[in-house]
Amino acid sequence: MSTAIIIGARRPSFVVNHAALPEAFRISPRRIPNEYYPTPPEATRALLSVEQFEGSIWEPACGEGAIASVLIAAGHKVVSTDLVDYGFGIAGVDFLKETRPRARHIVTNPPYGSGLADAFITKSLGFAAETGGSVAMLLNLASLAHRTRTSWWRAHPPARLYAIDDVVCWPTHRYGPAPSHFTKHRYFWAVWIPNHQGPSAFWWLSSAEFRQRQSFPKNNNKRR
Numbered sequence: 280m281s282t283a284i285i286i287g288a289r290r291p292s293f294v295v296n297h298a299a300l301p302e303a304f305r306i307s308p309r310r311i312p313n314e315y316y317p318t319p320p321e322a323t324r325a326l327l328s329v330e331q332f333e334g335s336i337w338e339p340a341c342g343e344g345a346i347a348s349v350l351i352a353a354g355h356k357v358v359s360t361d362l363v364d365y366g367f368g369i370a371g372v373d374f375l376k377e378t379r380p381r382a383r384h385i386v387t388n389p390p391y392g393s394g395l396a397d398a399f400i401t402k403s404l405g406f407a408a409e410t411g412g413s414v415a416m417l418l419n420l421a422s423l424a425h426r427t428r429t430s431w432w433r434a435h436p437p438a439r440l441y442a443i444d445d446v447v448c449w450p451t452h453r454y455g456p457a458p459s460h461f462t463k464h465r466y467f468w469a470v471w472i473p474n475h476q477g478p479s480a481f482w483w484l485s486s487a488e489f490r491q492r493q494s495f496p497k498n499n500n501k502r503r
């Protein structure tokens with residue numbers, strides 16, 4: 280299998296031939312190589328304030344470990360892999376070609392371009408069906424209300440959706456400050472749990488509450 284377009288009807292130009300991807304790929308000149316957009320730690324801390332993961336977690340697109348490090352600091356056992364070698368975790372692992380789950384849960388901010396996020400979600404849900412674990416993905420808010428995805432969301436509703444404010448996933452340490460158009464992106468965590476049916480619960484997370492914080496308060500003012 281070399282293509283990975285899962286959700287909705289896509290133009291042929293959106294189809295990614297993963298077998299043909301060089302080790303450092305660039306989906307368009309405007310995109311960072313390898314779709315490397317690291318997650319600020321406050322986004323993962325905020326997730327951990329409202330979600331619990333019992334058992335091991337797989338971060339299958341770990342990059343430099345921005346998510347994995349927060350999970351580890353919170354006491355989780357984490358398996359970190361990535362297609363590209365960023366000096367963290369196990370490099371050279373194409374998640375889309377993996378055949379067995381490496382941990383019970385999957386938590387990541389996946390690569391987005393050209394249907395990669397769609398492919399990561401579908402692959403993750405398949406593994407979670409095997410392990411009985413959860414899947415948590417940091418995604419672009421625009422993808423939640425997109426005509427090519429509406430029917431897919433209805434068929435695979437996350438148990439919970441968390442909009443998170445003021446998160447900028449940009450590798451400033453590599454490329455300098457994020458361009459202004461990029462800072463306008465908004466994100467949400469989608470959390471799938473086994474056997475969930477029906478509507479998704481929705482809540483709001485404040486990244487500022489977790490920017491400096493090293494602890495993991497278990498409420499974030501969420502009503503249960």
Ligand SMILES: C[S@@+](CC[C@H](N)C(=O)[O-])C[C@H]1O[C@@H](n2cnc3c(N)ncnc32)[C@H](O)[C@@H]1O
Pocket residue numbers: 313314315316317318339340341342343344345346360361362363372373374375387388389390391395
């Ligand atoms: C948006 S970045 C996020 C990195 C990390 N999850 C974080 O939150 O900081 C996406 C990552 O996906 C990795 N990646 C891209 N395609 C992949 C694939 N097929 N398998 C595994 N990792 C991949 C890239 O190398 C990059 O590190």
